[in-house]
Amino acid sequence: MRLSLIFPSWTGVFGEMAKVARGASTFPPLNLAYLAAIAEKNGHTVQLIDGEAEQLNIQEIISRTKGFSPDLIGLTSTTPMFHFAVEHAKEFKKAMPYVPIVAGGPHITHFREEIFHDCFDYFVIGQCEGTFGNFLSTLENDGDMSEVLGILYRKNKEVFFSGENPQIVDLDEIPFPARHLLKKDKYCVGTMKGRKVYTSIMASRGCPFKCVFCSTSIYGKKVRRRTLQNLITEIEHILKDHKINHFYFLDDTLTLNRRYIIELCDEIEKRGLQFTWEGGTRANLVDEELIARMAKCGLIRISFGFESADLKVRDIIKKEVPIESYEKANKLTNKYGIETINSVMLGLPGDTYESIEKTIKFIRNSRTIKHATFGIAIPYPGSEMYEMALNQQHGLKLETQDFSKYQRYNSAVMTVNGITPEKMRHLQKKGLIRIYLVPWRIVPVLKRFGFKALIKPFINALRG
Numbered sequence: 182m183r184l185s186l187i188f189p190s191w192t193g194v195f196g197e198m199a200k201v202a203r204g205a206s207t208f209p210p211l212n213l214a215y216l217a218a219i220a221e222k223n224g225h226t227v228q229l230i231d232g233e234a235e236q237l238n239i240q241e242i243i244s245r246t247k248g249f250s251p252d253l254i255g256l257t258s259t260t261p262m263f264h265f266a267v268e269h270a271k272e273f274k275k276a277m278p279y280v281p282i283v284a285g286g287p288h289i290t291h292f293r294e295e296i297f298h299d300c301f302d303y304f305v306i307g308q309c310e311g312t313f314g315n316f317l318s319t320l321e322n323d324g325d326m327s328e329v330l331g332i333l334y335r336k337n338k339e340v341f342f343s344g345e346n347p348q349i350v351d352l353d354e355i356p357f358p359a360r361h362l363l364k365k366d367k368y369c370v371g372t373m374k375g376r377k378v379y380t381s382i383m384a385s386r387g388c389p390f391k392c393v394f395c396s397t398s399i400y401g402k403k404v405r406r407r408t409l410q411n412l413i414t415e416i417e418h419i420l421k422d423h424k425i426n427h428f429y430f431l432d433d434t435l436t437l438n439r440r441y442i443i444e445l446c447d448e449i450e451k452r453g454l455q456f457t458w459e460g461g462t463r464a465n466l467v468d469e470e471l472i473a474r475m476a477k478c479g480l481i482r483i484s485f486g487f488e489s490a491d492l493k494v495r496d497i498i499k500k501e502v503p504i505e506s507y508e509k510a511n512k513l514t515n516k517y518g519i520e521t522i523n524s525v526m527l528g529l530p531g532d533t534y535e536s537i538e539k540t541i542k543f544i545r546n547s548r549t550i551k552h553a554t555f556g557i558a559i560p561y562p563g564s565e566m567y568e569m570a571l572n573q574q575h576g577l578k579l580e581t582q583d584f585s586k587y588q589r590y591n592s593a594v595m596t597v598n599g600i601t602p603e604k605m606r607h608l609q610k611k612g613l614i615r616i617y618l619v620p621w622r623i624v625p626v627l628k629r630f631g632f633k634a635l636i637k638p639f640i641n642a643l644r645g
Contacts, residue, residue, distance in 0.1 A: 182225045182321045185251035186213040187242060189269050190232040191262040207234055209368050211381045211431065212257055212286075214358030216313055222356050223314040229359065234367035239269055243276045251280055253320065258286040260561050261587045263296070270300035281320070285309060288584070290398050291562040294340055297333055304333035307346040308399060310355045348401055352386060353411040360423055370429070373520040374457065374481050379427035380419060384412050384441070388433035390463075391499045392486070393530065396563030400433075406441060413448050420456060430460030435483075436467055443471070446478040457481045459520075464510035465502045476517040483514060487523040487553065490543035491536035494529050497575050498566075511549040523550050526589075527612065528558040528597045528605050530566060530575035537600075541612045548621055555613050556589030557605055558597075570595055 188210040210231055217227040228249045232242050246254065254273055258266035263286075270282050285305035289296065297304055305316070309331055316329045326334045331346025349355065360380060369376050387404040388397060419425050436442050448454075459482035467483075475483075487507055488500050495504075507523065514521040525544055527537045544553045560567040560579065570579040576598035586592050590609070593602035600608070617623060 182252045182317060183228070183250060184217075184220050184225050184253050184255060184317070185228045185230065185246045185249055186210075186217055186255040186257075187246070187269060188213055188229075188231045188233060188257055189242070189262060189265040190236060190238070191265050207368060208429070209234075209358075209360070209363055209381050210257065211358055211383070213255070214360055214363065215310055215355060216255065217359035217362050218356040219310060219313045220317060221359060223317060225317060227359065227362060229362035231363060231367070234364065239272050242269065243272055246273070247276060251277075253317070254280055254282045256282065256284040258284060258288055260288040260584050262585075263288045264585045267298060267300060270298070274300050283316075287396060287399050287561075287563060291396070293333060293342070297340060302335065305346075306331045306333060306342070308349055309346060311349050312346055348403065348405075349386075350405060352383075352405055352407045357415050357418060360419070360425075365423060365425060370427070372427075372457075372459075372482055377427040377457065378425055379429055380423070380425050381429045381431050382412075382415065382419075383407075383431045384435070384445075385432045385437070389437075390434070390501070391565075393498045393565035393569065394488075394526070394558060394561070395433075396561055396567075398563040404437065406438065409441070409444055409448055412445070413452070413454075416454065416456070417452070420454065426456040428456060428458040430458060432460060434462050434466065435460035436462040436471060439466070439471060443474060446474045449478040455479070459483060461486070463502050464506040467510050467513065469513055472513045472517050472519065476519055480519055482520040482522070484522040484524060485510060487525050487544075487550075489526065489529055489532070489536065490540040491532070494531045494536050497531040498529055508547065508549050511547075511551070515549060515551065521551060523553045525553050525555050526558040527555065527608055528593060528595060528600065530558075530569050530577055531598075532558075532576070532600070533598050534600065537608060537612070541615055544616050545619060551622060553616055555609060555616060557593045557609055558595070559587045559589055560595060561587065 213229055217229050220227050228251065230237070230242055230245060256266045256269060266284055270284065273280065273282060281302040282300065283303040283305060284301050289304050290306050293304065293306060312330050316332060319326055319329050326332055327341065327343050330344050332343045334341055365378060368379055370379050385404055385406040386400040387402060388395065389402050389404055416428070457479045459480065461484035464485040485507060488498060489495055490504065511521055511523070525540060527540065544550055558566070560570040569575055570577040578596040579594065580596055580602055581594050586594055591606055593605035596602065597605070
């Protein structure tokens with residue numbers, strides 16, 4: 182069977198921030214690469230098109246797909262890009278009405294039948310690596326789809342669900358992503374060490390913490406890790422066969438298991454592997470020995486979720502990390518030359534003008550924090566914050582369920598304690614200017630994004 186897997190282009194929704202968003206968010210579609218690997222392992226032929234990385238419009242994607250003559254088309258979707266998945270599916274149905282379409286992702290997993298439009302033939306619910314091969318075989322042989330867990334499908338115009346797809350326990354059973362199907366030169370990321378061709382990679386799945394703005398609908402709260410042997414083998418394969426030497430770890434909390442990371446560093450040194458890497462964790466889950474060890478073994482960037490400086494807001498969002506941990510952690514990363522991103526949000530549950538001002542002042546005045554993002558809090562479906570917004574808790578009022586607007590920059594979908602979406606966007610623009618118009622931050626951000634990419638958004642922010 183021939184399978185086309187499609188990742189639509191989507192960053193155009195950011196408007197004047199599209200170029201910056203593209204530079205920061207053009208991740209290799211690891212989910213589709215995993216599915217492609219499973220399909221190939223089961224004897225199928227796969228085409229993988231990343232419309233975002235190649236900046237392809239719908240007609241260009243359709244033309245390339247038609248040339249491949251697929252027996253099945255697969256689409257992926259997060260919440261803010263689901264409308265793109267629908268748009269692509271409708272156009273595929275016009276151009277190739279005989280080809281079935283399957284789609285999956287966190288947005289689909291949350292809403293299921295509610296968004297199972299006629300342009301789709303199958304939805305995959307939850308993690309699907311464990312059953313995707315079976316799904317393809319069943320489809321190819323016109324078998325009984327009710328026997329494949331995690332599938333939403335139609336039969337005689339009625340919608341059926343085959344049952345919940347269990348979490349994958351042994352991550353080593355999943356084949357390495359089919360990176361050979363991707364155009365590796367399209368995936369570049371700006372760092373303080375220059376722009377790097379990179380790939381994403383995962384050592385674990387699941388997160389035990391309870392932050393209200395996150396959804397665990399796909400990977401769940403139970404943490405599962407690959408064996409170090411399996412992870413190192415994939416790293417060596419990428420270095421040797423793909424000639425990629427920068428890795429972005431997608432783990433929710435990279436240093437959750439300190440011993441695992443220390444042993445990973447041991448293996449990197451023992452095998453003499455030369456590459457750089459980055460990932461995200463909590464500020465209270467690092468220490469000097471760990472930071473020094475990771476820096477020595479190639480870590481050049483790390484991200485901490487700061488969110489808010491207001492203690493009441495932090496309590497509401499269940500951010501159980503002491504404020505002082507950020508100053509301590511940033512001092513350590515600065516000491517060892519690790520670029521550090523502190524992600525900050527405004528418009529969180531319980532936020533007020535005063536709490537937002539407190540956060541901006543804290544970040545602006547901190548000399549240890551060299552780089553901070555400043556996104557607008559978005560209540561993604563599947564998160565506790567989404568339920569809070571629906572129920573108007575902690576000052577939240579959901580203003581729209583047009584999910585195409587669920588973007589962190591230059592878009593807001595909630596009124597928070599009287600702060601309207603329009604006012605929230607204004608606060609974001611002004612806040613970004615105040616955060617970055619200090620001498621110790623201007624040069625790093627220009628190195629990362631470049632002058633040309635930032636000048637237009639900056640001018641618009643001043644005007645706004």
